[in-house]
Every structure is written in C-alpha cells, then in structure tokens.
Amino acid sequence: MPQTPEALREHVESFLRSLPFMRELGTLDAPMRHSLGGKRVRPVLCLAAGEAVGGTVAHVLPAAAAVELVHSFSLVHDDLPALDNDTLRRGVPTVWAAYGEATAVLAGDALLAEAFRLVLDYESSAVARQLVEATILMIGGQQQDLEGGHDLAELHRLKTGALFVASVMCGVQAAGLPEARQAPWRAFADELGLLFQVVDDILDSDGYVSEIGEDGARRLADEAGERARERLHAIDADTTVIRTIVDGLVARTS
Amino acid sequence: MPQTPEALREHVESFLRSLPFMRELGTLDAPMRHSLGGKRVRPVLCLAAGEAVGGTVAHVLPAAAAVELVHSFSLVHDDLPALDNDTLRRGVPTVWAAYGEATAVLAGDALLAEAFRLVLDYESSAVARQLVEATILMIGGQQQDLEGGHDLAELHRLKTGALFVASVMCGVQAAGLPEARQAPWRAFADELGLLFQVVDDILDSDGYVSEIGEDGARRLADEAGERARERLHAIDADTTVIRTIVDGLVARTS
Numbered sequence: 001m002p003q004t005p006e007a008l009r010e011h012v013e014s015f016l017r018s019l020p021f022m023r024e025l026g027t028l029d030a031p032m033r034h035s036l037g038g039k040r041v042r043p044v045l046c047l048a049a050g051e052a053v054g055g056t057v058a059h060v061l062p063a064a065a066a067v068e069l070v071h072s073f074s075l076v077h078d079d080l081p082a083l084d085n086d087t088l089r090r091g092v093p094t095v096w097a098a099y100g101e102a103t104a105v106l107a108g109d110a111l112l113a114e115a116f117r118l119v120l121d122y123e124s125s126a127v128a129r130q131l132v133e134a135t136i137l138m139i140g141g142q143q144q145d146l147e148g149g150h151d152l153a154e155l156h157r158l159k160t161g162a163l164f165v166a167s168v169m170c171g172v173q174a175a176g177l178p179e180a181r182q183a184p185w186r187a188f189a190d191e192l193g194l195l196f197q198v199v200d201d202i203l204d205s206d207g208y209v210s211e212i213g214e215d216g217a218r219r220l221a222d223e224a225g226e227r228a229r230e231r232l233h234a235i236d237a238d239t240t241v242i243r244t245i246v247d248g249l250v251a252r253t254s
Numbered sequence: 255m256p257q258t259p260e261a262l263r264e265h266v267e268s269f270l271r272s273l274p275f276m277r278e279l280g281t282l283d284a285p286m287r288h289s290l291g292g293k294r295v296r297p298v299l300c301l302a303a304g305e306a307v308g309g310t311v312a313h314v315l316p317a318a319a320a321v322e323l324v325h326s327f328s329l330v331h332d333d334l335p336a337l338d339n340d341t342l343r344r345g346v347p348t349v350w351a352a353y354g355e356a357t358a359v360l361a362g363d364a365l366l367a368e369a370f371r372l373v374l375d376y377e378s379s380a381v382a383r384q385l386v387e388a389t390i391l392m393i394g395g396q397q398q399d400l401e402g403g404h405d406l407a408e409l410h411r412l413k414t415g416a417l418f419v420a421s422v423m424c425g426v427q428a429a430g431l432p433e434a435r436q437a438p439w440r441a442f443a444d445e446l447g448l449l450f451q452v453v454d455d456i457l458d459s460d461g462y463v464s465e466i467g468e469d470g471a472r473r474l475a476d477e478a479g480e481r482a483r484e485r486l487h488a489i490d491a492d493t494t495v496i497r498t499i500v501d502g503l504v505a506r507t508s
Contacts (some may be wrong), residue, residue, distance in 0.1 A: 027391060028394065103397065105334060125374045137278045139367060
C-alpha cells in the first residue's frame with residue numbers, strides 16, 4: 001500500500017531532523033539546519049517515485065534528503081547579497097541575514113558536500129551522477145539568470161527543471177529500476193519543472209506572467225499539468241500517489 | 255619506470271587544459287579555468303602515489319584533477335570579500351576581482367560539482383567518498399578560521415591536511431590498492447598537511463611563525479619532513495618519486 005504524500009513528508013522531516021552532518025562542520029551545523037525549511041516537494045516526489053517502482057522508503061530516503069540538501073544549497077547561495085540579496089525566505093531571515101555572509105557561503109558549500117556524501121552510500125553511482133549533473137545544470141542556470149537575456153524556458157529547465165528531474169530519477173534509481181525501464185519516468189519528470197515554475201510565477205506575478213500575462217501562464221500551467229498526467233499514465237506502475245502530487249502542484253496556492 | 259614530478263605535472267596540466275566542463279555551465283567556464291593556476295602539488299602527489307602502487311597515470315588522472323578542482327573551489331570561495339577579501343592570487347586577480355562576486359560564488363560551486371563528477375567514473379566509490387569527506391573537513395576548517403580562537407594544529411589539519419590526505423589516498427584508491435594495505439599510506443599522508451602549512455607560514459611569516467618564531471617553525475617543518483620520510487620508508491613500494499616531492503616540500507621557497 002503506497003503512502004500518502006503527507007506520510008512521505010513526515011518521513012522526510014524525521015530523516016532530515018536526525019541527519020548527522022560531519023562533526024568537523026562545527027558551528028556550520030546550525031545555519032545548515034536553519035536553511036532546511038520548505039514544503040519538501042522534491043524529496044516527497046523522490047520517495048513516491050521510488051515507492052512506485054518497488055523501493056522502500058527507508059532505502060530511498062538518503063536520495064530524497066540529498067535532493068533537498070542540494071535545493072537548500074542553491075537557495076543559500078542564491079540569497080547572498082551578491083546574487084539575489086534576499087533577507088527573508090519563508091518568513092524567516094535567510095542564512096546570510098541570520099549568520100553573516102561568510103558563514104552562508106560555507107554553509108551552502110557544506111550542504112552540497114553533505115548531499116554528495118549521502119548518495120555515495122548507494123551501491124550504484126547512478127544516483128550520485130544524476131544529482132551532480134542536476135547540480136551543475138542549476139549552477140549554469142543561475143549564471144544565465146545573472147547575465148539576463150536568455151530564453152525563459154531554457155532558464156527554467158536549468159534552474160528548476162533539472163532538480164525536479166533528479167528528484168524523480170534519483171528515486172527510481174535508488175529503488176533499483178533498470179535503466180531500460182527509466183525512459184518513461186524521465187519523460188514524465190521533464191514536465192514537472194515547467195509546471196512548478198509557471199505556478200510559481202503565477203503566485204509571484206513575475207516570470208511567465210510578465211511575459212504572457214496571468215491567463216496565458218495559467219493556461220501554460222494547466223497544459224503542463226495535463227502533459228505530466230498523460231506521461232504518468234503511460235508508466236507501468238501504481239502512480240496514484242504521484243498523481244496526487246501533480247494535482248497538488250497544479251492547484252497549489254503557496 | 256616511475257615518472258618524475260615534472261613529467262607528472264605536465265600530465266596534470268595537459269589533462270586540466272582539455273578537461274571538458276558541462277556545456278550548461280556556459281560563461282562560468284572562463285572563471286573556472288582562470289582559477290586553475292598553481293603548482294599542482296596535490297595532483298602530482300596523487301599521481302605519484304597511484305603510480306607507486308601500480309596504477310597508470312591515465313587511470314589516476316581524473317582523481318588527481320578532481321583534487322585540484324576541490325583545491326581551486328576552496329580558494330575561489332575563500333578569496334571572496336566576505337571571507338579573506340583577497341584581490342590577487344599568484345600575481346593575477348582572484349576570480350571575484352576579475353569576474354564579480356556573484357560569478358565567483360557560482361564558479362566555486364561549479365568547480366566542486368565538477369570535481370565530484372570526475373570521481374564518479376571510478377568503479378569503486380572509495381575515491382569519491384575520500385574526496386567529499388576531505389571537502390567537508392576543509393569547509394569546517396574555514397569556518398573555524400572565521401571564528402578564530404581555535405588550536406592552530408587542528409585548524410591546519412582541517413584546512414590543509416585533509417586535502418593532502420585525500421591527494422595521497424585518492425591516488426592509491428584510484429589505482430585499486432586494497433583497503434588492507436592502505437594504512438601506511440594514510441600514516442604518511444597525515445604528515446604532509448602540517449609540513450606544507452608550516453613551510454607556508456615560514457614563507458608568509460604568519461601562522462606558526464607568529465606563534466613559535468621562525469626558528470621554531472623551521473624546526474617544526476624539518477621534523478615533519480623527517481617523520482614523513484620515515485613513514486614513506488615504511489611503505490612497501492617504490493616511493494622514490496614521492497620522496498623527491500617531500501624533499502621539495504621541505505625546501506620550497508615559493
């Protein structure tokens with residue numbers, strides 16, 4: 001019996017709470033944990049994908065947590081004064097605002113390194129490879145964003161899409177799905193980044209909303225949601241939990 | 255016939271020159287390559303250790319390059335205004351001084367991720383694990399340095415020693431040395447960080463020189479060099495090239 005997204009989220013919270021960082025990180029432990037807020041969309045998706053192909057939650061959790069750590073790493077560095085200069089995230093001070101800029105640089109570095117450490121425990125290096133490549137795409141996307149003038153779809157593919165793809169693919173790879181059966185999962189995962197980002201833009205009234213208006217963005221989100229559902233339907237597995245997550249991504253209001 | 259340190263250095267230079275970073279990094283390619291200056295002490299040591307236990311240079315090169323990328327990552331971030339605020343390194347502008355602070359944060363991130371990508375190609379995850387744990391120790395050391403007031407020996411063990419240990423251990427692990435035979439290599443590698451750092455302090459007139467004077471620091475360096483040679487001598491392999499490298503570390507003037 002697959003677990004609900006809420007139950008999966010509880011597993012993520014509990015795993016992250018008790019996740020030991022290397023003791024040599026010393027006082028970086030606090031800013032690292034400070035950064036680990038959020039809705040857990042990516043790790044829950046990772047767990048749901050892993051469960052759908054027969055993996056256990058316990059086995060997929062390190063991959064799910066690693067995805068969340070990479071997400072947090074990117075936020076901690078993106079929030080820095082030299083980049084987005086954000087002082088608040090989810091209603092609390094960003095890491096640099098709370099702990100200083102130098103510590104925020106190092107806490108972000110440490111989150112990334114700890115994420116890689118987590119996925120090295122898998123027998124196959126596929127999970128680690130998936131995660132490191134997604135990380136590189138995100139970094140490249142952030143650089144494009146700094147430069148400006150790039151295609152919005154390509155920018156989102158790198159900045160947002162890559163880690164959504166990794167969330168799904170790390171889940172099924174951690175669960176041991178043979179490579180020959182991974183293609184439909186990748187096709188599904190490819191739709192999620194756009195879906196997530198367009199809804200984000202609608203909630204923030206920027207990005208796609210600035211480009212094609214709110215109605216256009218809503219239509220784009222609905223179409224992306226529809227494509228995601230179709231591709232999910234084409235997968236030979238019980239994907240009801242993931243379907244619930246996709247519906248939640250289309251309809252989310254925060 | 256083992257190769258000289260100079261020949262090994264040429265291999266490193268040539269490998270780094272032609273090393274492809276992922277194309278999605280786009281304009282980060284230039285600042286990343288800009289950061290890759292230096293004497294190649296760590297990758298040469300890595301290759302020499304790998305060769306001493308029977309590995310080929312070609313097989314050990316990705317590990318050696320990854321160690322150098324991690325070294326560069328740490329310098330790029332440590333040079334940032336919020337950390338050491340250095341505008342020059344090896345006589346040329348630091349990455350942030352040449353390309354801006356935001357790009358330097360991202361270029362450092364990308365160097366770290368590319369380093370991890372390189373070592374994921376090895377059949378065993380031992381090399382990747384060694385490198386990621388050393389990275390975490392370095393980050394923890396940098397945070398201790400920011401805070402001040404810590405024991406100098408412990409600080410150097412983290413900031414400098416960990417990556418020297420990784421240089422040697424990644425070399426022998428990439429070359430496939432069984433774990434049961436790795437202990438004497440680790441014992442040797444443990445001496446190198448202190449040796450390198452004390453000589454650095456003598457050249458820069460800080461650190462240990464401030465603490466115990468130049469004569470005291472010179473004595474400490476000579477003792478560390480002697481211990482390193484003894485431990486090297488205890489290793490059952492042709493370590494003549496590594497001996498040359500150690501002698502060079504004791505006597506270096508830049």
